[in-house]
Amino acid sequence: MTEHAHAPDVSFDGGNLDCGNGLLLLIRKHIDPLGPGRLLEILSSEKSVVEDLPAWCRLTGNELVSQLDRGEHRSFLVSKGAFDPVAFQKSGAQRESMPLTQEVIEVQIPASLPDPAPAPPIAPFSVMGVGSWPRPNWLLRSLHERLEGRLSDDEFDAAAQDAVRLAVQAQERAGVDVITDGEQRRDNYASFVGGLLDNCQLIPLTDLLPYVDHPEEFQRELDSLDVPAAEVRHPAVFGPLGRSRPLAVHEVQFARTLTDRPIKVALPGPYLLTRTMWMECISDRAYADRDELAKDVIRVLREELHYLLAEGTALIQFDEPVLTEVAHGAHATGGRSFMCGALGERGETKAELGFATELLKAVFEGLPEERLALHVCRGNWSRDESVALSGDYAPLLPLFEQVPVGTLVLELCTPRAGDEAVLRSLPDSRRIGVGVVNQKHDRIETVDEIIAKAQRAVDLFGAERVLLNPDCGFATFADNPIAAAGVAEKKLAAMVEASRRLRGG
Template sequence: MIMKKLLPTSTAGSLPKPSWLAEPEKLWSPWKLEGDALAHGKHDALKLSLHEQQRAGIDIVSDGEQSRQHFVTTFIEHLDGVDFDKRETVKIRDRYDASVPTVVGAVSRQKPVFVEDARFLREQTDQPIKWALPGPMTMIDTLYDGHYKSREKLAWEFAKILNQEAKELEAAGVDIIQFDEPAFNVFFDEVNDWGMATLERAVEGLTCETAVHICYGYGIKANTDWKKTLGSEWRQYESIFPKLQQSSLDMISLECHNSHVPMELIELIRGKKIMVGAIDVASSSIETADEVANTLRQALQFVDAENLYPCTNCGMAPLPRDLALGKLKALSAGADIIRNELSP
């Protein structure tokens, strides 16, 4: 499906779940339903999330990750070789400690993880749909490896598994498959040594559009505290953009609004489609349409209008639903302002 609209809007990933499905404003929130009721509840929540995206004027819609507790571990829990009962504490992205499952044997995927949910979303709308998967490097950073003893080797195994899933998602009607790689903003040497190569393996053979989302994280305290240590300029993207520029990935999703990322860094990936984060997911205030438009104007100095895709900085699962909806409406309104400015 080709998106012909100028400046098509989308979200970076997760959206808040309804309170009847899971505890709101919390990551890894346990489900409130069980069995068949949970399965139906997830689909109801997906339809509700879709409706709210449409109501807000979002052009490229997603499932809002309504059927997942977490953007990484929900995929991993469906794989063989990982023991969720055997847990270890690791430091995720060198920022905060978390109790994570252990890789105890060869990892493999016996059946599709998200494909049925993707088919269900495809049945609900004629709009372009985007589906997010965790990237290989971010997956290995959310586990304790008790088997391979090699981050690179495990990443290559995950890349093969992700490629299997991605091909089936494409066949189910997904228009854009996005790989979430916040770890790219932390482990620069590994990204350039083998991280980008494993991501290329994950997208191998796909004919739909492919994207990578690289942000500074959810608006949780561990991330906001880390951002305070980064100084007046956040130049992490500068270390990885040259590899991304040379990659086969079609789209790159970035955190821009209310960040200290120098906008001119986007020049390093000119020619790619850029999902510009124009909504701050770590703020409890709703952006004005003019604030969104100003972020997009700045980006337009370094990306051609036909390649600009207004987006959120990151996922919004930890936010109140009404706040998230207000932010989505602001994103659409700000994009409208720029579309009107660009109209002949």
Template sequence: MSTSTVRCQAIGSLLRPGHLVSARAEFKAGRITPAEVKAAEDRAAVEALRLQEAAGLDVVNDGEMRRSSFMDHLLATVPGALDHEAPIEAGDEAGGAYTVDNPIVVVERITPARNIGVEEYVYLRGRTDRPIKITMPSPLMLYAFWSAERSRAAYPDPFDLFADWTALLRAQIEELAALGCTRVQIDAPDMALLVDEEQRRQREALGISVDRTIADGCALIDSLAATPGVSVSLHLCKGNFRSMWAASGGYDLLAKQIFDRTPHVDAYLLEYDDERSGDFAPLTALPDDKSVVLGLVSTKRDEVEPLDALLARVGDAARYVGRDRIGVSPQCGFASIAAGANLISPATQAAKLFRVAELAAAL
């Protein structure tokens, strides 16, 4: 299946089922073994796969059931390089609380670590005949871990840190490709948040240039997309935690710059679930050989969008880019951070995935 024929897909994370939430709580309390919590992850991954297949999605993943965050590829790499402040309390999906380390800054060079995508891909590979994608965080997500005062001994320039992470991520993608994985999605809230003026101001206050973030960031992402044999898509996310968002603004500032500077990216997955995303006019800059996946179905609202309203929105988008290059999806994951799952029910989640496939079929 070529990129151009992928009409419907989920973005990444799905709500973790109750049995998995309970198993992780039991494991943390020391009442079950690592093998038992792993079995719960296996069961949840298959359930996520079967839901996507039943809905009729073209591309599937494991719902990120083995992760606590969409950034686990990153977090598995940098812990030894981080300095922490006092632990903080966070809420979990079961309504309880747990203690987490609060990472402050990178203080040492980052080093290679376990490639969690390998387990995700290999486990699904023998259980479905549909294309499988593995999601990974953008290399620039480390911007939140760099400090002008405390990181300079290891990384005088934050973009040296981003380049190191890019090299590690490229090695992970190459390892996946060697196993037969042909689809990778890069999740880039680091780029998408820049649509918001306040987010741009905050980034500059960190000592990280917005202009350089776009220019150098696109170059780093494109170097990942150039991995032979792998189709790479780029998801621009504007925040996703307990049905809340972090940025508001259209793609006018970013679209052409990102499209032009990432020639090896095959498809762009864009949030378009409400007025925060602006209109579809920026899609006129989409190169002729690229496709766009419109995130029209919200993962934040516990209501299923009417099919006719979604079709009308696709019609609006088709004024700027051909229908043959339009795919559809939810706007983001349903639980990008497990403890910050969006406030919708599993039944609504399933109905929304079915609606995405129904919309694609209606096109």
């Protein structure tokens, strides 16, 4: 037999690439735009694909329909999801051939960057969210259609703008002092960057399991941690990183049309991005090592920072939750684990914290500290507190002291965060965004409880240094929100009333 029983919708030649050296990126690029049950033909001259491709299909829920040996190369026919031959024949197939390609875009670096524009100050006891807000179901459907190439950017943006309006209105009803756009356009708090940067591609986490040493064991670990691996997307770097599109500037610009209140935006930090993007057998096609990748991560983040400051963004927060995994994770000598989406391998604790410190210092150097923040928590992908890390901030104090930011936005409400008294030694120039409500619980904390938590921080740091926030975002991962929108609004409203009393109102 020289032809498959069913004609593919799309065909491409993967040449001699193996699954650990870029073939999976090309498969994802071609299969994502297809509808359920449609067929992709993969041509390959690499012998290992015979064993690796069926394993990938099992892990990702796709179906290997048939395979043919054509001498110098084999042909594999893969269905997106389960294959129904009757439904396939009824709908018909339109064959399209694609060459072996993963186009690398030439990186354009701006000759100059804009200076910061003024922004309204943020007063003590100001209330704000950490960043994310639950997305409406209709937006989630649009988000998936866009990620799979079945919805245009313009169509998605129209839906996202409606969702942002709802998120901003909810925060204003609650009375918060500083507004976020709720990260409505993002699939999650960090990997969205991979869909915007040049020469980077978003891939479902399940596609990357073949890169770990024991994929089935790692899959069991993800299941035990309540990680929706099929829904979480991970950035894969196949060429030098560039920023021809903004990462969050457009979010701020639109939010400014909706509110007169100060605007805050969150971005993934440089250590998180470098850990996430450095995947062996993918990233090394573009970079010799992780340090080289980190240089470009720093460059694109600094570009974005300059443009955000020029837009008058009041507070720009960098998220680095994996710092607690370095400090309190099970493998102090290094290894690979899942922590808020960071699958990349790390080294031993002391070296990793030193590496993270230098990356953060490089991103923030010379920029106005009062408008820069760093957020750290212990994991926010599940409502199950038992699967998240525990441990106080003591191991991170040297990093907090050295990184030039004006605000630390910290998880402090949950007992897993330990005693906040360990933070007493921080420089007086650091304001503390105190986590005073737990976003993982449906119970709305009483105003008195919030005041008591805030007063403890006032006793430690002084009233001028205290801001109020939840422990983390309400929907870090779009498909896996931690709280319902109604619960989130009530928690913010309780914080606002506590702030009013703390200010003597």
